């Protein structure tokens with residue numbers, strides 16, 4: 001495809017790149033004025049950390065294992081992104097509680113009502129080298145993103161935050177140092193891979209839902225990669241190829257831990273680690289991959 005530049009495809013919003021087409025000014029204004037409810041559930045992620053996975057799990061916890069919502073409603077309407085153009089036309093004000101939303105915003109980009117109301121937040125973390133790898137493939141298949149070029153070129157951009165939603169480091173640091181952490185649950189992609197049932201249990205507990213072992217089993221079984229990949233309401237096969245060319249790379253691509261090993265050379269991985277150490281040197285938070 002024709003190579004479009006950052007200037008052509010992105011706008012800068014509160015200091016980070018956002019794809020222009022998905023986030024026109026009026027929808028960002030809608031989010032700025034959005035009124036949260038205390039019982040809202042907000043899935044907050046840096047892109048490629050496991051958002052789609054959570055958009056499947058959380059509604060199933062809410063429905064106590066009834067598959068109807070995930071089998072009949074596309075994930076972007078089931079758990080809409082508040083910063084995306086669709087949010088303003090979905091009548092979210094009319095949705096019954098608890099409403100479930102997603103956002104890629106950094107903590108300091110959140111609208112005023114968020115800090116007043118303190119809705120429940122599920123913040124998903126993932127090893128940044130795997131996020132980098134997932135992004136590398138994703139940027140190659142999504143027409144609204146700038147072609148990644150070679151690994152070195154894309155790594156330079158990724159490590160400097162010249163990608164959509166800015167720097168992974170800033171995103172994570174903002175959210176892990178959030179005030180009022182009682183309303184935030186931190187969960188790792190890696191722990192979900194290791195023990196999905198335990199993760200579903202942890203999430204449901206935080207959401208105030210007490211589920212039977214049988215229901216937890218049913219949800220976990222539906223949400224394992226190979227099963228979820230078959231769900232056309234969640235695998236983005238409903239999105240036209242002009243936006244997502246899944247022949248180049250599927251949206252539900254591999255769903256594993258450590259795929260960076262298949263993409264980065266030792267030198268590239270070392271370079272990544274050096275930047276990571278420097279940028280995270282004052283951070284006390286215990287990451288799954290440390």
Ligand code: A3P
Pocket residue numbers: 045046047048049050051052053130133134135137223224225226228251252253254255256259
């Ligand atoms: P990979 O590209 O490494 O496969 P997001 O939804 O935040 O954009 O993240 C997408 C990543 O989450 C992709 O990673 C995708 O395959 C992975 N993913 C989605 N559903 C998953 C599941 N059920 N199990 C494991 N990984 C999943």
